[in-house]
Amino acid sequence: MDKNKNLPAFAIHTLGCKVNTYESDAMAGALRRAGFREVAFSEPADVYIINTCTVTNIADKKSRQMLHRARKQNPEALVVAAGCYVDAALQNPQMQAVLRDSAIDLLVPNRDKGRIAELIAERLFGGGESREQKGQGQDGLxxxxxxxxxxxxxxxxxxxxxxxxxxxxxxxxxxxxxxxxxxxxxxxxxxxxxxxxxxxxxxxxxxxxxxxxxxxxxxxxxxxxxxxxxxxxxxxxxxxxxxxxxxxxxxxxxxxxxxxxxxxxxxxxxxxxxxxxxxxxxPHFHLSLQSGCGETLRRMNRHYTPEEYRQSCETLRRYYDHPAITTDVIVGFPGETEEEFAESRRFAEEMGFYEMHVFKYSRRAGTRADRMEGQVPETVKEERSREMIRLSEEMSRSFRESFLGKEVEFLCEEEVEIGGETYGQGFTREYVRCLKKGRGFQKNELVRGAASEIFKEKAVYESLILR
Ligand code: SF4
The missing domain is CATH 3.30.750.210 (Transcription Regulator spoIIAA)
Structure with missing residues (x-):
């Protein structure tokens, strides 16, 4: 009998970075090819997979919460913890409790994500009772x-x-x-x-x-x-x-x-x-900065100085007319004084980023930074984060404004309804979101027009409106 026939429904919840998102897509594809049916995480499922993240203590907590939520949604379901949180627990004696968490039925470290369909089928249809898998080598995703x-x-x-x-x-x-x-x-x-x-x-x-x-x-x-x-x-x-x-x-x-x-x-x-x-x-480059202060970068063990960073931006601007340079910045890293923060902020402003993703430093057990003196109070991190986000919004707006009155092209992704009107929606090569009023736009069509205004939607997205 074909074991894959009438296999049950699965749902995946993903935490963390783009690599994890890719790996979730790949795992979902493998399960669908094996005959499983995908449902939304909020729906009843027979298998729940949490593709976890362990980058900070908060990410660990969120991973745990999602595992317990899955267990609660269907106490009979197979609850699978996959990815970084599992790898961290397997390596760190202080996290061994994860391995005994009764909410989890199956632990799948990163290297075994490529075998997830096989591992789940084994658990559901006989064979494996072990919670921990012992695969080796490349993930094969x-x-x-x-x-x-x-x-x-x-x-x-x-x-x-x-x-x-x-x-x-x-x-x-x-x-x-x-x-x-x-x-x-x-x-x-x-x-x-x-x-x-x-x-x-x-x-x-x-x-x-x-x-x-x-x-x-x-x-x-x-x-x-x-x-x-x-x-x-x-x-x-x-x-x-x-x-x-x-x-x-x-x-x-x-x-x-x-x-x-x-x-x-x-x-x-x-x-x-x-x-x-x-x-x-x-012409859209994400150059990770983390801090614009040399001293902070040194404590972070980043392998460049602000001066080298500046040169990289200059090089990009020499070869591209108007590149979109985006970045990540951490505020409130251990030992970050008011002066260091001000230096970091000044540097970011000078670089003229299109977007800046601002993170408050979040402790991660097992790292050197977690053991450093001078941990910054949450209220100070909060204040610095607000200030950096304000700067990021100003820089983003000014980058978008630089397109006003110019001919712009975007790759259409879909039609959207906003305020009772239909628009074609997509992104320019610089990753600026654009909207053009009308109907009949085709997915993957290149759409052109003059950028006439900036439209703010739900206080989050800012888009160029094309005429
Ligand atoms: S470059 Fe640094 S922050 Fe990025 S994954 Fe490597 S160690 Fe982590």
Whole structure:
């Protein structure tokens, strides 16, 4: 008898980063291919999967809460804890309680996400009683269908060797592991053939893409230029990340390529020049800053100075007319004085970001920053966060305003109804949201018009209105 026949419903809830989102899409695809039926998390399901996050103590708490919510929704369901929170618990004796949590039936660490359909089927249809899986090696995840989306996130790299002092990820996801170019291209080509027009190449530390592949090559006996220092960011005109982007750019159906978060040190003139020669690469770059104060960066164990960061932005602006540069900033890092915060704020303002994602420093047990003196009180973090968010909103508005009166093009994603009117909606290459009034817009159509005003919706989104 086919075990997959009449298999039950599953629901997935995802916490954390874009890589986790990609992995949830891939797990859902694997379960659907195995005959499972996907339902919303709020609906009754036979299997609940929480794709967890452990980046801060708060992320741990949210992961726990979702696991318990799933158990409550259906006490008979199979509740699966997958991902980083599980890896952290397996490695950290202080988190062993997670392994005994009665809300959880099955623990699936990151490396076993690629086998999730098999592991769940084993639990439901006989065999495995063990809560902990003992798989090895690469996760083997890939996404095969994305339900008519214009944009897809594709994970090309996992792991990190950087050891920022506030981050647990290198301990949880392990060292750099890059997917070979052919694998990534095959997955993206398949998605493009199904209608995806924009791909976001994503990784835990995308700037390290291919470093491990080169090391394998060199340890296999290839001498010469590939033999580089192990902690180098490979940022020349022949960087492996560029080789990957060149191959992705050859996919005919694909129109746009965006890059996930990058290190400022990657932006050498050779690298940026090579990028700017590829017309599908969008002029939208997320360069992680974290702080604009050199002292704070040093305590964070970030491997660049504000001056190097400034040079990276200048290089981008030399090769692109009007790039959208976005970033992440942490406020209230241990030891951050009023002066350090003011320096960070001044620097951010000087860089003229399009968007700044502001995070209040959140402690993570097991990291160096958690053991540092000078933890900043929550009320101070709150105040600094408000101030940075205000600055971010001002900078975003001024970036959007720079398009007013100009001809703008966006890639249409869908038609939306706002205030009784129908609009075509999509994003420019700089990732500015646009709306154009009218009907009959087609998904994946390029729409043009003159940007005439800025429209504020629900106090969150600001969009350009095109005439
Ligand atoms: S670069 Fe730093 S913050 Fe990012 S995953 Fe690596 S250690 Fe964490």
């Amino acid at each position: 890939f996404v095969t269908e994305l339900d008519g989306h214009t944009r897809a996130f594709v994970k090309v790299q996992d792991g990190c060797n950087q050891f920022c002092s506030y981050c647990i990820i290198p301990y949880v996801r392990g060292r750099i592991l890059s997917r070979p170019v052919e694998d990534c291209v095959a997955e993206i080509r398949n998605l493009a053939q199904q209608g995806v027009r924009e791909v976001v190449l994503t990784g835990i530390h995308l700037s390290s893409y291919g470093k491990d592949l080169l090391q394998h090559k060199t340890s296999g006996g290839t001498a010469g230029p590939e033999a580089r220092k192990s902690d180098d960011i490979m940022n020349g005109g022949d960087a492996p990340l560029l080789q990957l982007i060149r191959a992705v750019q050859e996919i005919p159906e694909l129109r746009r390529i965006r890059l996930g978060s990058l290190e400022p040190r990657l932006m050498s003139p050779e690298f940026v020049q090579a990028l700017s020669a590829m017309e599908k690469v969008c």
